[in-house]
Amino acid sequence: MTRTITIAAGQLGPIAKDESRSAVVERLMDLLSQAAEANCELVAFPELALTTFFPRWFTEDIGGHDHYYETEMPSAETQPLFDLAKELGVGFALGYAELLTDDSGATRRFNTTVLVDQQGEIVGKFRKVHIPGHESDEPWRPFQHLERRYFEESDAGFAVHRAFGGIVGMATCNDRRWPETYREMGLQGVELSLIGYNTPIHYAPDPGQNALQGFHNHLCMQAGAYQNGTWVVGIAKGGTEEGVESLAQSCIIAPSGQIVAQAVTTGDELIVAKADLDWCKQYKETLFDFARYRRPEVYQRITTQKGVIEPPIDSPTEAPA
Ligand code: CDT
Numbered sequence: 537m538t539r540t541i542t543i544a545a546g547q548l549g550p551i552a553k554d555e556s557r558s559a560v561v562e563r564l565m566d567l568l569s570q571a572a573e574a575n576c577e578l579v580a581f582p583e584l585a586l587t588t589f590f591p592r593w594f595t596e597d598i599g600g601h602d603h604y605y606e607t608e609m610p611s612a613e614t615q616p617l618f619d620l621a622k623e624l625g626v627g628f629a630l631g632y633a634e635l636l637t638d639d640s641g642a643t644r645r646f647n648t649t650v651l652v653d654q655q656g657e658i659v660g661k662f663r664k665v666h667i668p669g670h671e672s673d674e675p676w677r678p679f680q681h682l683e684r685r686y687f688e689e690s691d692a693g694f695a696v697h698r699a700f701g702g703i704v705g706m707a708t709c710n711d712r713r714w715p716e717t718y719r720e721m722g723l724q725g726v727e728l729s730l731i732g733y734n735t736p737i738h739y740a741p742d743p744g745q746n747a748l749q750g751f752h753n754h755l756c757m758q759a760g761a762y763q764n765g766t767w768v769v770g771i772a773k774g775g776t777e778e779g780v781e782s783l784a785q786s787c788i789i790a791p792s793g794q795i796v797a798q799a800v801t802t803g804d805e806l807i808v809a810k811a812d813l814d815w816c817k818q819y820k821e822t823l824f825d826f827a828r829y830r831r832p833e834v835y836q837r838i839t840t841q842k843g844v845i846e847p848p849i850d851s852p853t854e855a856p857a
Contacts, residue, residue: 539701539813543728544571544579545769546628547786549803550777551588557613560586563804564630565620570806572624577654578700579806582773583631583647583664583709583732586614589773590633591682592736592780594673599643601686605635609650609658622656627699629706631732633687634663647687649706649732653699660697662706663690666714677740679780683710694720702727702813705766709733712770713756715763716838722764723826727813731757732771735783749783754795762793765819767811775802791816 546567651660669681705721774784
């Protein structure tokens, strides 16, 4: 029996600052309906798929953007999407800003994605691990990237879920640039990784990277797919949103590292691929047979050291005898 799943990336174009949740949910439902017509079992939507990318604006009061967060999922406004998923038998992954009050009464803010099955039930939740950008006002930038002000880093890591007949993991935007993201999931046998993103083309700390945004996007996800023998779906919120141009180029990547489907617009667009989950074994059981070939005993720095420690200048490293 082959384990083939038809998957889609539901790329979004810009979401305006004053666009209502209901209007956005309508757009998501349209993409979900298109996915059903294409016989998909699962459609993955981008990071922060219900609102504009609000971390581009500074507010003195950290709660100044709280109206962009969800305090429950599903909510009254998102319930129709869950209902349609159940009616059409198409699951989805949805990124959103999550606001909660923990047991100690503290307010917590996460950049979250839920995985919803074909019965419209939440079967997995992921909170973004690598939070990029900065914490405080930096008005010198043409626009800001204040994710580190408006979201905390999740310590929950990269869980995977048995769903859709396979092993499914999630990551969010900047997480895709870190090899540890894929390897953490790879070590749990991931077969399908869903990664939504909002990537401005202009990178203020080093604008020399602007022209390479598309290249870097595919480079890291293709490498992650190949080196871990997994399908990867990268889903953009692209186009020019509130004056800021963001990368589109959503894609579906096979365990070989090859892109098998790619968006051609910067707006709302569905791309589809038939994913044979058993293809993952071609890589997981050969070149990347982790149990046979990995050497964790010589990778200690990866989990014990955070920043770079260069060797002392005056003591050259000894060559092994
Ligand atoms: N959303 C997100 O994580 N975006 C970052 C932008 C670069 S850091 C300013 C990314 O890695 O694509």
